[in-house]
Amino acid sequence: MSEKAIVCKDLTKRFGDFFAVNHISFDVDQGEIFGFLGANGAGKTTAMRMLCGLSYPTSGEATVAGYNVFRQQEAIKRNIGYMSQKFSLYESLTVRENIRFYGGVYGLSDKQLKEKGDELITKLGLEKEAKMMVGSLPLGWKQKLAFSVAIIHQPRIVFLDEPTGGVDPVTRRQFWDLIYDAAANGITVFVTTHYMDEAEYCNRISIMVDGRIDALDSPANLKKQFDAASMNEVFYALARTAKRSAD
């Protein structure tokens, strides 16, 4: 196997007595689509924030794109893309201005910005909308655009935090086409979701319960392991063991 995109060993985040993330260990391969599942409050977001360099782990080890999460947060930030559950483009900027802004923040040159921007707009079929305010686009288009912008600088890894919340099934399917595209281009995709049909699209998934990772394998193997017909059943079987109440 090629170099690992993410390596986690006993990663822990503690707030006082509360273990938000409790000694989790896992690896993600380069180019893999890795589903990061768990009920609300299970610790997904906290774990993800640590990997993105937004928060320091209390203990444990982790490298992202080969860089240490304690010491090389800046290098990590240059090598990852991020898209959150909250919509993450500027509504009062046009499609093209958003592309130029985010590309510019990642240090792309004017020439690259132009090329990438054209390519992206053509790919998403937004030629007519390029000069429209993002706020006036339908949600599904915004999400697709946000994802494309998140990987405009060709990051090694892209983190997606519930990217398809509130989007209709057809658009979700299209969104996953974009994810497959990105993975085919060698970008590792680290995605959290609450939709179990989306979990099936991942190469491997982990399921967090109460700050721990209770299961980690390919969807097919997990179904076998839990003797379940669908990912839904696997998820329920694990989530039922949770002691923490979701908030």
Added chain:
Amino acid sequence: MKQFMVFVRKEFYHVFRDRRTLLILFGLPVMQILLFGYALTTEIKNAEIIIVDHAGDMASQQLTTMIAASKYFDINARVVSDEDIYKAFKKGKVKCAVVFPSGFGNDLQHGQTAQIQIIADAADPNTAKTLTNYLTAIIGDYQQQISPTANVPMRIEPVTRMLYNPEMNGSMNFIPGVMALVLMIICTTLTSVSIVREKEMGTMEILLVSPFKPTYVVLAKAVPYLALSLIDLIIILLLSVFLLDMPIRGNIILLFLESTLFIICCLSLGLLISSVTRTQQIAMMVSMMGMMLPTILFTGFIFPLENMPVPLQVVSNAVPSRWFYVIIKAVMLKGLGIGVIWKETLVLAGMTTALLIISIKSFKTRLS
């Protein structure tokens, strides 16, 4: 640097596409300057006054003429008995009375303390205070005229506030205060929503995950607002000079530099508010209401600081506009240079640095 410019350009887009921001930016200063400059002035004109002249000599007549000539007083009547004074006050039209005792001119000429009684209708204490202040100033002027060498024993202390304001135009002191107030409110309000807006929209997370440094986020946000606030400053100055007849006696470049310093100070304060609040509404409330009251109370343009209890005077030192008020008054009204206001400038510069550092620090600590 290029990343920084990309960010600054984005901020400009935000400002020009947000009606609310534009309204605050250009509507608010015009409205406030006009409102405060015209409506809320403490100046009183044509107050009715009665003169009781027991002396009837040249000095008392000269002084009466001066009072009559000022635009603040209209002489309602000249009466002779004390009884008449009370009758006049009871009718309510007369606000003030001046009583010259017999031998007034004589006392004055012989270099003794000449007494003069001022009676004011203190049912409205503020008006009474203002009118007695005006009268004291007129008397002071008169004394200056008759004995320019300032004969100490007969000198009545003129109120310091009027010293550089011989026309005793009340708004002269007021307008610089309003300028400080308006700049303070606008600069803090505008910047205070700028960071918190990104938190609300969810774009902040993306910025934090990007390689763009948090310090730059804060600084890049301040740049467009600084540019726009300077435009505001020009508008405010133009309004003050051409509409409200404010003089600019000092160096205009110094005035701009000092104002820029004050603006940066307020911007930093706004950034601080923005990085500690959670919603735009709260940020706006804090910067508008929270700043308005201390600014009005502690700048000294409505309530003189010297009259406040010492603890409050100490508190007033923490209000940036208090220092800026002293500075612009010195530069605009008195035409003084940096030599006189370097202390205030230093205080303001210190505040600015501290606020900027704190806002960057508090912004960073929010990250982890």
